[in-house]
Structures are given as structure tokens and as C-alpha cells.
Amino acid sequence: MKLIIYSMIFLGLGIGFSSCKKKVKEEEIPFIKIYDDQNGNKHFHPLGMTTAAANDGYIVMSAYDGWRIHLMKVDAKGEFVWNYELPENYVNAVPNLIKSNGANYLVCMDAVGLFTYVLKIDENNQSTTEVAAFTDILYPTYAYNSGQNIYIQNYNRLSMQTGIHKLTLDLSSIVQSADLDIFTDVEDRIVDHITFNGKRMPFFVSSTPENNYIVMNGFYNYSFSLIFLDQNLNFAGVYNGAGFNGGLAAISPSGGNQFSLARFSYDNIYYNANAALNPTTIDITESISAQGHSELDAQRPVLIKELSIGGTSYKAFLSSTRSNQLLLSLYDKSSGALAGKKYLGKNIPVTACDFIQTEAGELNILIQAKIMGSFDRIALMKLSGDQLEEIPD
Amino acid sequence: MMLNRILFLSLTVLVTFPGMAQTKYTVHRKNRIYLGITGGMNFSAAKVVKDYSLLVTTPQSSQENANSEKDYQGLFKNKGSQFGLYFSYSFKKNLAIVFQPAYQNSSYNYRTAYSWSDTVNGADFALEMMHQQKVSAVNLPLLVRWDFTVSQFSPYIQGGIYTNFRHQAKKTIFYDYTIDEEVDKKTADRTGETDFTEHLLKANFGLTAGVGFTYFANYFAISLESNFRYGFRSMVNDQNRYADFTGLSMQYLDVPDQLKFMNLDIQLSVMFPIDNSISLGILRKSRH
Numbered sequence: 001m002k003l004i005i006y007s008m009i010f011l012g013l014g015i016g017f018s019s020c021k022k023k024v025k026e027e028e029i030p031f032i033k034i035y036d037d038q039n040g041n042k043h044f045h046p047l048g049m050t051t052a053a054a055n056d057g058y059i060v061m062s063a064y065d066g067w068r069i070h071l072m073k074v075d076a077k078g079e080f081v082w083n084y085e086l087p088e089n090y091v092n093a094v095p096n097l098i099k100s101n102g103a104n105y106l107v108c109m110d111a112v113g114l115f116t117y118v119l120k121i122d123e124n125n126q127s128t129t130e131v132a133a134f135t136d137i138l139y140p141t142y143a144y145n146s147g148q149n150i151y152i153q154n155y156n157r158l159s160m161q162t163g164i165h166k167l168t169l170d171l172s173s174i175v176q177s178a179d180l181d182i183f184t185d186v187e188d189r190i191v192d193h194i195t196f197n198g199k200r201m202p203f204f205v206s207s208t209p210e211n212n213y214i215v216m217n218g219f220y221n222y223s224f225s226l227i228f229l230d231q232n233l234n235f236a237g238v239y240n241g242a243g244f245n246g247g248l249a250a251i252s253p254s255g256g257n258q259f260s261l262a263r264f265s266y267d268n269i270y271y272n273a274n275a276a277l278n279p280t281t282i283d284i285t286e287s288i289s290a291q292g293h294s295e296l297d298a299q300r301p302v303l304i305k306e307l308s309i310g311g312t313s314y315k316a317f318l319s320s321t322r323s324n325q326l327l328l329s330l331y332d333k334s335s336g337a338l339a340g341k342k343y344l345g346k347n348i349p350v351t352a353c354d355f356i357q358t359e360a361g362e363l364n365i366l367i368q369a370k371i372m373g374s375f376d377r378i379a380l381m382k383l384s385g386d387q388l389e390e391i392p393d
Numbered sequence: 394m395m396l397n398r399i400l401f402l403s404l405t406v407l408v409t410f411p412g413m414a415q416t417k418y419t420v421h422r423k424n425r426i427y428l429g430i431t432g433g434m435n436f437s438a439a440k441v442v443k444d445y446s447l448l449v450t451t452p453q454s455s456q457e458n459a460n461s462e463k464d465y466q467g468l469f470k471n472k473g474s475q476f477g478l479y480f481s482y483s484f485k486k487n488l489a490i491v492f493q494p495a496y497q498n499s500s501y502n503y504r505t506a507y508s509w510s511d512t513v514n515g516a517d518f519a520l521e522m523m524h525q526q527k528v529s530a531v532n533l534p535l536l537v538r539w540d541f542t543v544s545q546f547s548p549y550i551q552g553g554i555y556t557n558f559r560h561q562a563k564k565t566i567f568y569d570y571t572i573d574e575e576v577d578k579k580t581a582d583r584t585g586e587t588d589f590t591e592h593l594l595k596a597n598f599g600l601t602a603g604v605g606f607t608y609f610a611n612y613f614a615i616s617l618e619s620n621f622r623y624g625f626r627s628m629v630n631d632q633n634r635y636a637d638f639t640g641l642s643m644q645y646l647d648v649p650d651q652l653k654f655m656n657l658d659i660q661l662s663v664m665f666p667i668d669n670s671i672s673l674g675i676l677r678k679s680r681h
Contacts, residue, residue: 031635032643036448038455040509040518072451080449346637347644371448371646372518375509384632 026077028360030387033078034369034379043376044070045196046353047095049366050104053123057081058356059097059104060366062378066195067091069108070378071121071128076358078380082126090117090128092194094143094203096354097121098150100169105131107143107152109194116140116152118171132172137165139190141218144205149175151205153218157187162218164205164233178233182219189219189244199299202249202264209255213279217248226251228279237280239288242266247285252304252315254333260315262302263288269296271329273315274336297322300351306333307357309388314339316355318365324349326367326381330391340391344381348373361385419543420609422483426667427614429479433660437499438468442627442651445634447642448507455508457519457572463503463650464574468657473499475532479662487540491551492533496560499656500527506572507646522568522645523576526589528654529560534601534620545609552602555622559596564589564639566647587639592630592649599624607664616662624654 037044045063052059057075064070069090073081092109099105104121106128116137119128139155150167161179168175192198201224204217213236214229221240224247228236241247246265253259260273263285270290277288296302300320307316307330314330321327326344331337344350344365354366362385369379446461477495484490508519536553567581605618629649635642642648 026631029631029634032447032637032648033449034447034643034646036450036458037453038458038508038510039453040511040516074449078449080451083451083453345643347640350643369643371643372507372509372520374518 028362028384030382030384031078032379032381033074034371034377035072035080037377040375044368044378045376046366046368046378047093048097048354049356049364050097050099051356053103053121058364059121059123060378060380061093061097061106063093063196066197067111069093069106072378073123073126074380078382084126084128086119086128090119092140094140094152096143098143098145098171100145100150100171105171107140109140114138114157116154131170134165134174137163139194141190141193141201141203142205144207146207146211148211151214153203153205153216155186155190155219157190160185162220164214164216164229166233176233178229180218180220180227180235183222186219186244200301202247202301204251206251206253208253215251215253215259217251223247226285237278237282239277239281239283239285241285249298249302250304250317252306254315260304260317260331260336261288261290262304262317262319263290264298267298269293269298269302269319271317272336273317273331273338293319295321295323296327301353303352303355305355305357307363307388308361309385309392312392314392318352318355320351326350326352326365328391340393342391350379361388363388418545420545420547422489422543423486425483427479427481427664428667429614429662429664430477431479431493431495431660431662432476433474433658435473435475435497435499435656435658436468437471437473437501437654437656439465439501439503439652439654441465442653444650445648446646447635447648448646455510457506457508461505463505463524466502466504471500471502473497475658475660477532479664481538481664486543489538489540491536491538491553493536495532496529497532497557497656498527498529500525501654502526504574504576505647508572519570519572520568521570521572521576522566522647523578523581524647525565525567526562528562528593530557531560532557532622534622536601536603540607546606547609548604548606550602550604551618551620552600554598555601556596556598557624559590559593562589562593563587564641566641566645568645584641584645587641589639591636591638592633593628594626594630597624597626597628597654599626612665614664614666616664617659618662619657619659622656622658626653627651628654
């Protein structure tokens, strides 16, 4: 009889044990989603993602067939909502979407005239509407919203200059422009960049938190340089790259003269999460002290953003390793010390393209995934808040 | 195959035993405890609660990729085995409570297929996969058994509850490059066997019911029975669904669906009466 009693206790414990696990909401569960296209000859290069205008998902922008443009909306769980391939005249979307006055915009180029379009993403009609065409801005390379102004960077093939243009918040007109001499023709490099037929140059425009400097990565003075401009777009200082084979790969201003940065030199990547830069100096990027990371692939993007994990601010560096994984490294924001790192992805090649932290503290990472060893596809990877909290040591 | 032969032989012996008996006996079972061993084979099936896919279909997906639901194999194509112990206590002459702790190996299989087109004729790419999951668990069923007779040859029914505890799970993918709704495991390419354990929840519980018959000899009894089990709890750990513990998820575009698990076993038990009295004999001459 005792045996029966013990058995029943054991069964009761088993049932209780199997039932009492914490229930997790489905939208909080981490996932990987790869978005399909049956055309094996189509190769996607994700460029950037942002929250949808109604905050009911995400808009993902990608390049395909070299410079063609693809937009996709997914919901918060990564499920496909709609996609839209832009007409053939719109090409070369710059690698980030602009959010202004609650709407999402993209900046791209005319396939024949090489000039710049600003397009507004119309989520209701699953398409885009043309906001402006700037015929004097050739080869757009980057767009940035500082919160106060919107900037477009470009390469002017006629004058061999890098241009920077300040726009109104509705992106319809140019307020101010400036040009920087390169002194040499870099059109071949630009064409390789926009057609994904060679090294993608890490163009960027950013601003200091105090809004006293524009920080820009682009061609300048025979090199790929980090350029500081004041609020009136006057040249302030520069860190020149090692010709076109070195320079900054990514930057995130921390305040004052402190910056989190990644720089590349030929085939190597170097990190410094707390570098002091002088915006009025003339120097070389090789002089910026930084820690080498030999496992990282210098041909693929490095992304730096600020993350809040468990109430603590970190500088998050996301990059791709030579072994085709992603490496997410967290650095303490104030000290710049490495807090922890996590490798993501295995068995298929993945490349980091963008990431965004959700209001719930999760991390959505936009990646390019090569499936079946052949097909480059857009993919989304979500890390839960719990997974992020496990990264810092 | 060997197991099938043993079961068939046992069945034959059990069916022919009553006919061979020269004397009719009734079986004195009240307040008696039986202890024994049990073993046999089982068949499993998975019921999809919600299907999941790592490859998200879009309007540009091929027909194969758009039909991304997994094609699960039927009950009798998923074989396994189990062995364990048998305890019973008869608190009435034909009513007993039975506890059968067992270690069970079961399996479930499903098929997936994907294809991509190419602008060059004949260069399309297709992949068809058979996913084999082998799950081992400790089963703890507690049943109430009702015997129809008190004779030596006694058919019975039983029903109750069970809980089980996951021990380990393994996964292997067999694949070929032709979509024909068939993957021959003997000729197809295959991955190595990988650990799938962490994708499954640690415990489950459910209902079980079965039928069988027992032949009672003087110092032992032998039973052949079949039980059906249905797990109430979903078996896949939602939080780990995309964790890719096997390393096969992204490479073979596979994530587990949420499932409920059912199992049909056929097993043979040999039991011995346990008694403190001097005589272990359980048979009494029939008065009729």
C-alpha cells in the first residue's frame, strides 16, 4: 500500500513540476526569421531597419540585384506583413531610413541621372511617394537625422568633392550645403560601393550630443577620412585614413570629446569604446589608440549603438567574424571597459546589417543570411531581455 | 524484428494456454501484491498545436516553400521500445491499482521540402528532408485495472494518469535533392545525430488507457497488453525554439512546431505474487 501512496505522491510532484513553469508571452520569445524569395539569382543586402510609423512592427530596407531597392514590413514577432520592390529608376538607397514627423523616409538615387530622391514610405498603400528630387546632389551616400536637422552626404563626380547638405525636417528642401575636396577621382570606388561589387565604404554622418559638431566619414584629401564640421558646415578638423585602405568603420559620440569607435586598417578592425578625439585637429586615424580584433571581418559592417540593459547603459558593437558569425560586444559606457560579448549564429554565413532595441528591452538584429550555401536573404534575429542580461560578466 | 517475434510467440502461448489447462482454477488475487518486469514496443504520433517556420514565406516564395507546414508521419511509422517494472495491488478480487515505471524510447518523424528557381534551365535547387527525432523518457503511469474474470485467463481494461520525465532527445536529418514526398533513409544523405534535449520540456502528464489479458500460473502471471497515452502538456520549450541547440536550424531551415504527443504501446509483462504466507500458491480449485 505504501508503494501506491509513494507512487501517487511522485505522480503529483511530476504533474506539478510540469505545470508550474513561468508562462512567457509569445512576443517576448527570441526568434530567427529568414524571409524567402524563390528567385535563386536574387541576392539581398539588408541596409537598415526602423520602427513602423504606427509602431506596429518594423520597416526593413534592402538592396537586391546590386542597387535595386526592396522594402518590407514585418510585425513585432517578425512575421511578414508586406513587401515592395521600388521601380527601376529608384536605385542605391543609402543605408539608413530616416524618421521625421512620425513618417519614414528613404534617400536614393536616379538610375540614369545619378541624382538624389527623397521618398516617403506609404505603409497604407505599401509603396512610396516622391517627396523631393535634388538634381544637384549626385551619388548620395548617407542620410542622417540629428533631431534638429536632416543631412545628406554625397559624392559629386563632376567636382570630385564630398558634399554635405542640411535639409528641412520634411526633407523637401536644402537649407545649407558644403563641399570637401578629395582631389582625386573616386567614382570607381563609389560605383563598387553602390552595386555591392567590392568593398562597401562605411560612410556615415553623425553629430555630437551637444550638437556642436557634425561628425562625418567620407572621402577627403586623397583618403577616407573622419571629418568634423561645425553647425554651419564649416570644416573644423579631420582624422585622415590610410589612403583608402584605412579609416573609421563606425562611430557613436558619447558626449564632450569622447567617442566609441571602430576603425579599420587594411584587413583588420580595431575597437575603442571610449576614445578622446579632438574635433579641431588634423591627424591620422592610425594614431587613434584602439584594440585589435583579429577575428573580425573588416570587409563587413561594424555597428555601434547605445543599449540599456537592466538599467545600465552600454556601448554595443556589432560586427561579423571571419568565421561568419556575429559578435555582439558590450562596453561600459563610462569606462569603456569590455563588459561581455556574445557570438550569434552558426553553421550558415551571417552578416550584421543593423540593430534596434525595442521598448521592452529586446534587441532586433537585421542580418544577411546565406541559406543553402547559396542564397543571400534578409533575416531578423531577436534577442530577449533575459538573453541580453546574461551577456555582461 | 526480434521484439515482434517475441511478442507474437508470447501472444500464441497466452492464447493457447487456457485450452491446454486440464483443471479449472479461480485466481485468488485480493490483497495480493504483484511485482514484475515489462517490456515491449510502441508507436508515437505528434499532434501539431501550432506550426512554426524559420523560413518566412512571402508572395515571392515558390509553391513548395509557401506550403511550409511539416508533413508528420503516421502513428505506425514512428516505432520505439520500452522496458520497466510492474507493481500492482489488488484491493478487490478483480480490481487492482497498477504502477508501471518504464524507460521509453519513442520517435516522431516529419518531412519538409524547399526549392528555389534559377534563370538557367535545369539549375533549380530543391531539398527534401526527413527529420527524425528520438525521445527517451521515464514514464510513470498509475492505473486502475478491472479484470473481467477471476479465472486463470483473465482479460482486463485499465485506465489512469501518467507523468513522464524527459531524459534525452536526439535529432537526425535525412535529405535528398528531389521533391517526391519520399526520403529513403537508406540512400539519402544524412546529418550526424545531434542533441535535441533542450528543445523539449522536462516533464509532461496526461491520461492513459489500455486493454490486455493475463494468464495466471501458480507462481507467476504473464500479461500482454496495449496502452494508449495522450500528453496534455505541449512538449516543445517555446523559449528555446530558435536557440538551435542542434546546430541544424539555420542550415536546414528547421524549427520545432509546438506539439502534443501520443503513444500506443504493446508490451509483455511477467509478474510474481509477493506474499508473506508460507505458500505462494494463488490458485484455488473451482467449485463449479
